[in-house]
Amino acid sequence: MAIHFHKVTIIGVGLIGGSFAKVLRATGLAGSITGLGRSRETLELALELGVIDHMELVAKHAVEGADLVVLASPVGTFEQLVYEIGPHLERGAILIDVGSVKGRMVHRIEEILPKEIQFVPCHPIAGKEKFGVFEATEKLFRGTNCILTPTKRTESAALNMLREVWITAGANVIIMDPDMHDEIFAAVSHMPHVAAFAMMCAVAELSTGTDNYLNFSGAGFKDFTRIAASSPEIWRDICLMNRDNIIQMLDRFLFSLNRIKQDLVANDAKRLEKHLKIASDARRGLG
């Protein structure tokens, strides 16, 4: 299959959007790449770095003539963006997103999007320790999983094309139902982020009077709470867009926490060890 996009528009040229642009360029999959964003500085930097060929601040202008449009801004912006760009998309264009929620968001976008536009929802599970277009690299997706969550409305031609693109980027492609995606990621990503945020809230203000307790935190605590440094705006949106699943997973977590707390209150060494061992065995299996 010879894939070539005449014009690609990347909405949100950060780490993920910029890295995806670099993949397209490095593999010759794109003719020209236009970046759309809210920040002129970011777009100028992306131009300077050669990540994009053109910059644009007005959504409907940015997508004119594009045969591939990529939503790579925070997930909370997708719905409004699709309202804005929908009527201006080329007939036959493919829209994708790279957000970390699917489920209701996918169904909502399909309601808004003109029927003649294909939508292929993508979730590249790529490292995000660092942010911004300056960190973008065509290597970002190598060896990672990328989940595609098509619906009945998604044509197999568009799905297969995007599958090829992500494989070209070095990713392992997994096809999954959008609602199943949100259940799984509530468990392995969204709820753990909430827990890390809550942990920091619980500990941040504690002090001996002269020293903040956090001064004594070791590698374990730092590992545990690293994801709490993530953007509050982005995580607010993710949490709200997947709130039912996250609430359900939080309830599971609260149950497990309270169970161990009860073992401590009861001073029950046997039950405590049993509950710790379930966890330890599972974690060792994870590598």
Place this chain on the structure above:
Amino acid sequence: MAIHFHKVTIIGVGLIGGSFAKVLRATGLAGSITGLGRSRETLELALELGVIDHMELVAKHAVEGADLVVLASPVGTFEQLVYEIGPHLERGAILIDVGSVKGRMVHRIEEILPKEIQFVPCHPIAGKEKFGVFEATEKLFRGTNCILTPTKRTESAALNMLREVWITAGANVIIMDPDMHDEIFAAVSHMPHVAAFAMMCAVAELSTGTDNYLNFSGAGFKDFTRIAASSPEIWRDICLMNRDNIIQMLDRFLFSLNRIKQDLVANDAKRLEKHLKIASDARRGLG
């Protein structure tokens, strides 16, 4: 100050005990080093690696003639060990431990220990991703914090001597009250471990039917739960020895978690963002 121990006995020759032995040897602080343990294989390996000079399986024989005795076995074993070795310790010998709970444990050992033996409780905050004497290195403590928690009973000569030893090992020495130590470490280490164990329990059994949810976990989840791979036996003992503080910290954590859950239930974007931002700001300050 010229410090030299004629005979040092290390009880529990694992990563920490073995690394401490290597420091003593590398810096010429010890004449001979005897290792005591439950496992003949471990001790034979320690002998082969040159970490210890002699091995011993009977506690009272191991400490005969020693002027420094190091408790480096799991904290749950300390009380029984001090009962066993107490009557056999040399007059003027120094006993130290390298456990991660202090507080009640320190007070308990001081009750049991013969008056003429000095006790200097130590907590080296050293990385423990890997285990066992094979991983022991004299570099383990370089650049780390080591907390000493003397009591009224601790003579300043013994305290200063151990301070010098840890500085020689490359550690930054902090002196702290044993009860304050346990409050702080409940917050930054023990409760977070409990949370990681509980998180694994909550997620471990979830499956799509064909795939365990854990198969989809990314770097964030693995970071978050890494400490749950720790030994259930060791953490059972730590949890029970510091249970009052850990229960109190768990309550703070449960409060923070429930607060965010309520923000989700109420679909309150503003309050949610506010709570996430407190955490994110605190975590970014931590490095």
